[in-house]
Amino acid sequence: MAVQWLLVCHGLVTLLVVVSFLCGQWPIFQGTFIQRIHFFITFGAYDYFRRLIHFTCGSRGANALLSVEYFCCDRPNPILQGIYLLIIGATYYFIAVSSFIYIPGYYISGVHRYTSLLAVGVGILLFLLTSFSDPGVVNSGNVSQYLSAYPYDNIIFSEKDCSTCKIPKPARSKHCSICNRCVARFDHHCGWMNNCIGERNTRYFMAFILWHFLICVYGIVALALILAGRLKDLKVIYILTVYYGIENSFRRLAPLVVQWLLNSYNTQILIMVFLAVVSLLLAGFFMYHAKLCITNTTTNESFKWHEYMSWQRKVNEAKASAEALKSSLGELNQERSPQESKWRTFFKRSRLQEQQVVKNNKYNKGFVHNIHEVVFPLSTRKSFSVNKSKSR
Ligand SMILES: [Zn+2]
Numbered sequence: 029m030a031v032q033w034l035l036v037c038h039g040l041v042t043l044l045v046v047v048s049f050l051c052g053q054w055p056i057f058q059g060t061f062i063q064r065i066h067f068f069i070t071f072g073a074y075d076y077f078r079r080l081i082h083f084t085c086g087s088r089g090a091n092a093l094l095s096v097e098y099f100c101c102d103r104p105n106p107i108l109q110g111i112y113l114l115i116i117g118a119t120y121y122f123i124a125v126s127s128f129i130y131i132p133g134y135y136i137s138g139v140h141r142y143t144s145l146l147a148v149g150v151g152i153l154l155f156l157l158t159s160f161s162d163p164g165v166v167n168s169g170n171v172s173q174y175l176s177a178y179p180y181d182n183i184i185f186s187e188k189d190c191s192t193c194k195i196p197k198p199a200r201s202k203h204c205s206i207c208n209r210c211v212a213r214f215d216h217h218c219g220w221m222n223n224c225i226g227e228r229n230t231r232y233f234m235a236f237i238l239w240h241f242l243i244c245v246y247g248i249v250a251l252a253l254i255l256a257g258r259l260k261d262l263k264v265i266y267i268l269t270v271y272y273g274i275e276n277s278f279r280r281l282a283p284l285v286v287q288w289l290l291n292s293y294n295t296q297i298l299i300m301v302f303l304a305v306v307s308l309l310l311a312g313f314f315m316y317h318a319k320l321c322i323t324n325t326t327t328n329e330s331f332k333w334h335e336y337m338s339w340q341r342k343v344n345e346a347k348a349s350a351e352a353l354k355s356s357l358g359e360l361n362q363e364r365s366p367q368e369s370k371w372r373t374f375f376k377r378s379r380l381q382e383q384q385v386v387k388n389n390k391y392n393k394g395f396v397h398n399i400h401e402v403v404f405p406l407s408t409r410k411s412f413s414v415n416k417s418k419s420r
C-alpha cells in the first residue's frame with residue numbers, strides 16, 4: 029500500500045510541476061484562469077512565504093531567501109535537471125518493481141525488459157544532448173556569420189547592439205539574462221535543461237519532447253498488454269462466466285473486469301493514468317512547438333508578433349477614428365444633408381476598420397525549408413563559414 033501512496037504523491041508533484049511550467053510557456057493561457065493559477069503557484073504563494081520568512085526571521089532571513097531566489101531563478105542551476113532525473117528514474121523504478129515480474133507474459137515478450145531500459149536511456153541521452161549542447165551562442169567570432177544568415181525584417185528585429193555583450197545583435201537572437209549571453213534564433217531559456225533553446229539545439233529539444241511522449245505511450249501499451257496477459261493467464265473471463273455464471277457479454281463483464289484490475293493491479297493502473305496525463309501534456313506541448321517550427325517562428329518571436337499585432341490593431345483603430353472624425357467635420361463644412369453624410373461616414377469608417385493586420389514573417393520560407401532549417405541549422409552548414417570569409 030505504501031508503494032501506491034508514494035506513486036500518488038510522485039504523480040501529483042510531477043503533474044503540478046509540469047502543468048505550472050507548461051502553462052507559463054503557452055501564450056494561449058495568458059490572462060486566463062489557468063494563467064492565474066500558474067501565477068499563484070509560482071509567484072503568489074511564494075510572495076506569502078517571503079512575507080512569512082520576513083515576519084519570523086527578520087531581515088537576515090529575508091536576505092538569505094533572496095540569495096536562494098537569485099541562485100534558483102536568476103542564475104543557471106541544475107535543480108530542475110535533478111527533478112527531471114528523479115521523475116524519470118522514479119517512474120521507471122515503480123514500473124520495474126511492480127510489473128517486470130510479469131514479463132515475459134501472454135501478450136508481451138521478454139525483450140521489453142531491455143527495450144524499456146533502452147527507451148529510457150535514449151530519453152536521458154536526448155536530455156543530456158539538449159542540456160549540454162551549444163544553443164548557438166553569438167560571440168565576436170561568429171557574429172558576422174549570424175548577421176548574414178538572418179536579415180533584419182525591420183518589424184520585430186531591427187539593427188542594434190547588445191548592451192551587455194557589446195556586439196551587434198543578429199536578427200532573431202536574444203540576450204538570455206539568466207545565462208548572460210546572446211543566443212542565435214533564440215526560442216526560450218529552458219529551466220529543465222538549464223540551457224537556452226536556440227538555433228543549434230531546437231532539434232534536440234523537439235526530439236526530447238517527442239521521444240518522451242512516445243515513451244509514455246509505450247509504457248501505457250506495455251502495461252495494458254501485461255494486464256491483458258494476467259487476465260488470460262488467470263482465466264478471469266472463464267471464471268466469471270463459467271464459475272459465477274455471468275453472461276458472456278462485454279456490458280456485463282467489463283465492470284467486473286475493471287473492478288478486478290483495480291483491486292489486484294492498482295499500482296499498474298495508477299502508473300497508466302499518470303503516463304496518460306503526462307503524454308497528453310507532452311503531445312500538446314509538442315504540437316505547439318511543431319506549429320512554431322513549421323512556420324519558422326520561435327517562442328520569443330511569437331510573443332513579439334503578439335505585441336506587434338495588438339499594437340498595429342490599436343494604431344489602425346486610432347487611424348480609423350481620426351479619419352471618421354475628419355470626414356464628419358469635412359461634411360459639416362460642406363453643409364450636405366445630414367442623412368447622406370451619416371451613411372458616408374459609416375461606410376468610410378467600416379472600410380478602414382476592415383484593414384487586416386497581417387503577420388509578414390520574412391523567415392517563413394515554406395514547410396520543407398523550415399523543417400530543414402531546424403534539423404540542419406544554418407550554422408552547421410558549409411555556406412555559413414563561406415559567409416564569414418565573404419564578410420571579412
Ligand atoms: Zn548579449
Ligand SMILES: [Zn+2]
Pocket residue numbers: 204205206207208216217218223224
Ligand atoms: Zn539561457
